[in-house]
Amino acid sequence: MSILRRPALAAAAVGAALAMAVWAIGGGDRANAASGSAPITIGTSLSLSGDFSSDGVAFQRGYELWVADQNKAGGLLGHQIKLNVLSDASSPAQVVSNYERLIGSDHDALVFGPFSSLLTVPAARIAARYGYAFVEGAGGAPSVFGAGLSNVFDVSLPVKLNLVTFAQWIASLPASERPKTAAYATVNDPFTQPQLPLAQQILQKAGVKTVLSKVFPEEVTDYTAIAGQVASAHPDVFILGAVDVPTVSAFTHVFIQQHYNPKAFIATAGPDQGAAFVNAVGTGNENGIMVPNGWYGGFKKADSEKMVAEYIAKYGGTASGVNADVAEAYSVGQVLAQAVNATHSFDQKKIIAYLKSGVTLNSVQGPVKFDKLGENIALKTLTFQWQNGKLVQVLPLGGAGTVKPLFPKPAWQG
Amino acid sequence: MTLSAFAQAVVDGVLTGGVYALMAAGLTLIFGVMDIINIAQGIMVILGAYLSYELSAHVGIGLLPGLLLTVPAMFVLGVAIEFGFMRRLRDQDRTQMSILVTYAVAIVIEGIVTAVAGVDYVQLQASYVNSSIHMLGFYLPDIYLIGFGLAVALMAGLYFMLYRTKFGHAVRASLQNRTAADLIGIDVSRVRTISVGIGVAVTAVGGMVFGATNAFNPNTGYDLISRLLAIVILGGMGSIGGAMGAAIFLLVINDVVAVWWSPTWAPLVYFAALVVVLSVRPRGLFGRAAVRAQ
Incomplete structure (x- = not known):
């Protein structure tokens, strides 16, 4: 057995050495590609089909908008930018294969992250193997920062704190107005699950009794039973851990059918998907539903307003209809560009060192400053609410650009 | 769990089961008639939902009246798929090859729907x-009651067609012995084409109810297919009533x-319920022979 194994090991070692040599030669090509004024390519894998396709397409639009703007401004270090997008079909296995191709085979000068924490971890591992900086906008779950990767930089909010602002607001209400009961339901996903326990702790400490707490799998195709159980419990507050529009829409429709209207209803994602969300729940029924995030279409910041105007000019709709994924993706491009410009190179080691230096960078979502894990510690969690057809910022109270929350939530429109 | 919560769950399961039976009806009919496992059933449900959406959102035709247009449109699609793809499958490996062929059909339909409608989620809206x-003591959603009623009516219609009409006799005769059916003057190819057309046409109804109870995009169909296949297998592949019984049983x-x-x-x-039942009744609750029986 050992006789057979040794030649096999030797062959594997030779193969690995050859593969690294080939990649090293590719590295020379990469350096050449970045010389002169030849275009450079930025690679990314996005979920253009499968469960995350709606988000994947929004991300693609965000990346493309940034590439167009950056090219208009002269590109990166004088190089025009080409975007190399591969589709991963929302599959963690495919995303691995895609980044192997983008870096190991296509030798793209830079890479952008995929959509969702679920895909970010395996994708970042591939990038780490090749020493690439992995700047991403939709991998904010604790599982991403606990994976022992030193090349990951998430330009968006760390998700675990997303619901804290909302929970603290409920807890701060006068006792006579404060809700008495709350229910929690979340999909089994690394993005949603870490968010609910913190909110639950805060509410319970404020005397808001938990009447129901449920975790459901991603494969659920019918939410009638789960949503019906929440409606039967009649909690004053309902917190839903959702990653997409269909989940929030399904709960909403069941609540309307069951004549149950919570005083406060917040979902971790879904209501931030703009027009698609309003269309799914039915116009008017979105009124009063809340969502935590770091950005919304009406965000008062010059580069954000410019991006939103460009988006509307290209794809139509309104500011409230712009998916927050677009801003997350655009921010990835902005942050990586600042690192490239500051280091005057496409050298991955220099880029990673710069991003880890504690410098504060700019993005359409606001400031970006990474801690040692790659979390953005400069952004503050905001909470948004649909009010009369517009998504508006309501929390933290008294913050710039905030309006008074609708509380209790208005009745369903039916 | 309180008794009322249990009862509510049973009621929800029965009503939702009706919706799933609607979606599975075409799948079991096509298998019963053609020995074809239609992996494209999920995307066909979604296509039916999109057709209803286009009519209601852009033309102003309500969901129920819209079925008068979407059902014939899906019938034509079914005929085209049978003529273009299924007819070419050889009898000896028809079932195995059908999985590959209908998967390809699903990919093509999904691509076309994505190109036309995009990937943003939509949901059908109507007053009911x-x-x-x-x-x-229960709130019974109108859309689920409508879905359940449509399921019962459709199943009864399909049963009547298969067992009480000349066409149904021709269908079952061509299934039992194609050569003999040919000899007595039945146009077996035509019978199969029409049967697939009907199987796909009824999916338009399931698609409408699914689209009114769930937000969907072109990728949503993949989440459905495993559950629909489980229903069809448990009910007995090819059994119309079996699909209804199995859908209600599994959803409850x-x-x-x-x-x-x-x-x-x-x-x-x-x-797991599927595995347990099949270990006791390998041919499902009603058995595939039911649809072919004289």
């Missing part, structure tokens, strides 16, 4: 989508487990 009636179990125990375990128990 959110309304409900209060009966015996699913919903009771979700409420009583945990939603996390509901999918596991859903498929």
Whole structure:
């Protein structure tokens, strides 16, 4: 057995050495590609089909908008930018294969992250193997920062704190107005699950009794039973851990059918998907539903307003209809560009060192400053609410650009 | 779990089961007639939902009247798919090859729907989508009652067609012995084409109800196909009534487990129930022979 194994090991070692040599030669090509004024390519894998396709397409639009703007401004270090997008079909296995191709085979000068924490971890591992900086906008779950990767930089909010602002607001209400009961339901996903326990702790400490707490799998195709159980419990507050529009829409429709209207209803994602969300729940029924995030279409910041105007000019709709994924993706491009410009190179080691230096960078979502894990510690969690057809910022109270929350939530429109 | 929560879960399961039976009806009919496992059934449900959406959102035709257009449109699609793809499959490996062929059909349909409609989620809206009636202490959603009624009517219609019409006799004769059917003057190819057309046409109804109860995009169909296949297998492949019984049985179990125990375990128990029943009745609740019986 050992006789057979040794030649096999030797062959594997030779193969690995050859593969690294080939990649090293590719590295020379990469350096050449970045010389002169030849275009450079930025690679990314996005979920253009499968469960995350709606988000994947929004991300693609965000990346493309940034590439167009950056090219208009002269590109990166004088190089025009080409975007190399591969589709991963929302599959963690495919995303691995895609980044192997983008870096190991296509030798793209830079890479952008995929959509969702679920895909970010395996994708970042591939990038780490090749020493690439992995700047991403939709991998904010604790599982991403606990994976022992030193090349990951998430330009968006760390998700675990997303619901804290909302929970603290409920807890701060006068006792006579404060809700008495709350229910929690979340999909089994690394993005949603870490968010609910913190909110639950805060509410319970404020005397808001938990009447129901449920975790459901991603494969659920019918939410009638789960949503019906929440409606039967009649909690004053309902917190839903959702990653997409269909989940929030399904709960909403069941609540309307069951004549149950919570005083406060917040979902971790879904209501931030703009027009698609309003269309799914039915116009008017979105009124009063809340969502935590770091950005919304009406965000008062010059580069954000410019991006939103460009988006509307290209794809139509309104500011409230712009998916927050677009801003997350655009921010990835902005942050990586600042690192490239500051280091005057496409050298991955220099880029990673710069991003880890504690410098504060700019993005359409606001400031970006990474801690040692790659979390953005400069952004503050905001909470948004649909009010009369517009998504508006309501929390933290008294913050710039905030309006008074609708509380209790208005009745369903039916 | 209280008795009322249990009862609510059973009621939800029965009504949702009706919707799933609607979606599975075409799948079981096509298998019963053609020995073809239609992996494209999920995307066909979604296509039916999109057709209803286009008519209601852009032309102003309501969901129920719109079926008068979407059902014939899906019939034509079914005929085209049978003529273009299924007819070419050889009898000896038809079932195995059909999985590959219909998967390819699903990819093509999904690509076309994505190109036309995009990937943003949509949901069908109508006055009866959110309304409900209060009966015996339960709120029964109108859309699920409509879906259940459509399922019963459609199943009865398909049963009548297969067992009480000349066309149904021709269908079953061509299934039992193609050569003999040919000899007595039945145009077997035509019978099969029309049968697939009907199987796909009824999916338009399932698609409409699914689209009114769930937000969907072109990728949503993949989540459905495993559950629809489980229903068809449990009911007895090819059995129309079996699909209805199996859908209700599985959805009641699913919903009771979700409420009583945990939603996390509901999918596991859903498929475990399939395994347990098949270990006792390998041909499903009603057996595939039912549709072919004289």
